Amino acid sequence: MAPIGQLARGVARRIPPFLLRHAGRPAAVYFHGVERCVTDPLVRINHHDRDAFYKMAKALKQTFQVLPLGAVCDVLKNPERHARTVFLMSDDGYANTLSTAAGILEELGLPWTLFVSTHHIDTGARNPMFLLRLFFRFAPPGRYAFPNLGALELAESSRDALSDSIVARLRGRDAMLVQQTIDAMMQVFSSQERDALLRRFPSEIFLSWDQVRELAHRGVEIGAHAHRHWPMNEAQSIQTLIQQASAPRIRIIAEVGHCRLFAYPFGNVGDVSAAAWQAVREAGYDYAFTTLSGTLDASRNPFLMPRYGIGPHDRELGSLVPLLRTANRRLVHWQERLGSQPLRFDTRQAAE
Numbered sequence: 059m060a061p062i063g064q065l066a067r068g069v070a071r072r073i074p075p076f077l078l079r080h081a082g083r084p085a086a087v088y089f090h091g092v093e094r095c096v097t098d099p100l101v102r103i104n105h106h107d108r109d110a111f112y113k114m115a116k117a118l119k120q121t122f123q124v125l126p127l128g129a130v131c132d133v134l135k136n137p138e139r140h141a142r143t144v145f146l147m148s149d150d151g152y153a154n155t156l157s158t159a160a161g162i163l164e165e166l167g168l169p170w171t172l173f174v175s176t177h178h179i180d181t182g183a184r185n186p187m188f189l190l191r192l193f194f195r196f197a198p199p200g201r202y203a204f205p206n207l208g209a210l211e212l213a214e215s216s217r218d219a220l221s222d223s224i225v226a227r228l229r230g231r232d233a234m235l236v237q238q239t240i241d242a243m244m245q246v247f248s249s250q251e252r253d254a255l256l257r258r259f260p261s262e263i264f265l266s267w268d269q270v271r272e273l274a275h276r277g278v279e280i281g282a283h284a285h286r287h288w289p290m291n292e293a294q295s296i297q298t299l300i301q302q303a304s305a306p307r308i309r310i311i312a313e314v315g316h317c318r319l320f321a322y323p324f325g326n327v328g329d330v331s332a333a334a335w336q337a338v339r340e341a342g343y344d345y346a347f348t349t350l351s352g353t354l355d356a357s358r359n360p361f362l363m364p365r366y367g368i369g370p371h372d373r374e375l376g377s378l379v380p381l382l383r384t385a386n387r388r389l390v391h392w393q394e395r396l397g398s399q400p401l402r403f404d405t406r407q408a409a410e
Contacts, residue, residue, distance in 0.1 A: 062142065081355035082380030086145040086365040087118075088321075091152035093261045093302060096370075101191050104150065105261050106370055112162050114368060117187040118144060121376040126169035126280050127319060130345065137355035144379060145354075146170040147347070147365065149283055151179055153263045156273055164276070171323040172273060172309050173283035173347075176306040178264045185287050186240055187225065188262050190366040192205040194221035194253055204242045206235045216403055229326065229400050233288040233298060267313050274314045281319035282306035282343070289324045290334035299334050318344045321365075325349035332396045335361040351382050352389035359393045 072090030089102035092111045106114075118124055122144040127134065133140045146163075148155050161172060163170055177183065185354055194217050203209045207228070228236045256262070265273075274280050284290060285305040294302070303320070310317035320338050322330050325348040338346045339361050352364030366382055368375070 073409070082141045083383055084130075084137050084140045084143040084145075085294070085353050085379050085382050086127075086147060086347060086363065087375075087379065088147040088149055088347075088349075088365050089159070089368045090149050091154045091261055092162070094158065096261075097257070101188070101259060102261050103191070103197055104185075104188075106368075108158055108162070110371065111159065112154050114372060115166055115168060117373075117375050118146065119168055121158035122379065124168045127171045127281075134355060137353075139391075141380075147281075147321065148172050149323075150175060150185065150287065151265045151270065151283065152261065153184055153265050153269065154261055156265060156269050160273060160276065160278070164399040169277065169279075170282055171319060172270075173281040174265065174270060174306070174310070174324065175283045175285065176288045176309040179267060179270060180309070181246040182264060184256065184262050184264075186236065186260070187242050189244060190225055191221060192259075193240075193246065194218075194224070196255060196337075198245050199241070202243075202246070204239050204241050206231070223337070229289055229324070230291060230293055232293050232295070233286055236288070245380070249304050271314060275355055279319065280309055280310055280317065281321060282316045282317055284311075284319050284323050287323045289329040289333060290322055290337075291329050292331045292333075294331070294334075296333060296337075299331070299337040303334070303337040303343075307341050307343065320361075322346065322348055325365075327392060330362070330396070335359065335396065349391060350389050351385040353383045353386060356383065356386035356389055357393065358390060359397060362393045362396065364389050 089106055089111070092108055093105045094108045095100065095103050096102050096107045122142045124144050124146055127145050127147070130145060130274060133143055146168055148159065155172060178185065194212070197212060198365065199212050199214055201209060201211050210220065210224065210266065228239065230381050232342060247255065248394060270280060284302040290299055291300050301346050308316045309366065320343040322334070335346065344360070345363055346361040347363045347365045349367055351366050354363060372378065
């Protein structure tokens with residue numbers, strides 16, 4: 059978690075929500091999956107426990123005006139009149155968003171948007187970060203050598219630290235090269251071991267297109283979360299960025315009928331390049347969302363909008379969400395830096 063996020067959470071614990079009732083501005087918050095019970099948080103880092111999620115969703119309903127994301131344009135015309143407006147979103151497209159989260163949000167009458175990574179919906183391939191965590195959690199101790207990574211020594215005492223270090227290194231590299239590394243890591247396990255490990259974590263299964271359509275029919279807005287769940291950073295080629303932006307919109311329109319919204323995988327500083335947001339713009343989206351905190355009215359670029367990721371144990375949303383405006387200066391500075399970089403390409407020409 060960024061220091062500013064830690065600070066905001068610390069302050070929110072000490073300020074009653076009613077004192078900040080008129081201090082907020084329109085904001086977006088998001089979650090990933092929701093499990094009945096999260097039993098291995100070192101691997102299932104993207105999932106909320108169902109009971110904790112219910113309490114957080116209920117707090118949002120009681121404290122804020124939660125609107126469908128389609129209203130964002132009108133809200134931003136008069137942000138001062140929407141100090142208590144929040145837009146709720148979910149990323150990735152895990153199957154448990156249908157089996158667990160959807161029922162809770164319907165019961166509470168909360169509108170929400172689901173951003174899906176279409177490659178994973180199409181193929182069922184697990185999130186690459188989950189597979190990396192799986193290797194470091196369960197591979198036998200020993201010395202390994204992997205393509206595009208080199209040698210590493212895996213010891214019981216250093217699993218977590220090594221995992222964090224390697225994941226941070228790979229996150230800044232080309233997606234296809236990292237996939238080669240992950241494929242090699244999975245070969246450490248026998249086919250029976252791999253199947254057993256995947257069955258052990260059903261929370262990591264993605265929705266099917268039939269299930270995505272069911273959610274759409276139940277009123278959930280479906281947006282794009284890139285094609286492959288990987289950062290759209292400086293390490294990715296122009297062609298990769300174009301595919302990451304354009305392929306999911308085409309696919310979602312074919313399955314659901316429309317797709318106007320985009321959310322970047324990871325989406326923080328270092329995860330989104332200037333070329334990435336331009337590729338998203340040229341692909342035809344109306345808005346795109348990052349994972350930098352801030353309030354929506356502060357954004358100077360509709361393709362670099364802020365969002366706050368709800369933590370597994372956030373209990374102070376009534377105080378925390380109004381405090382997101384304290385991150386606006388950092389958000390605008392980052393947007394200006396990306397916006398001031400020269401165009402690396404014309405996506406329309408590149409697409410042709």
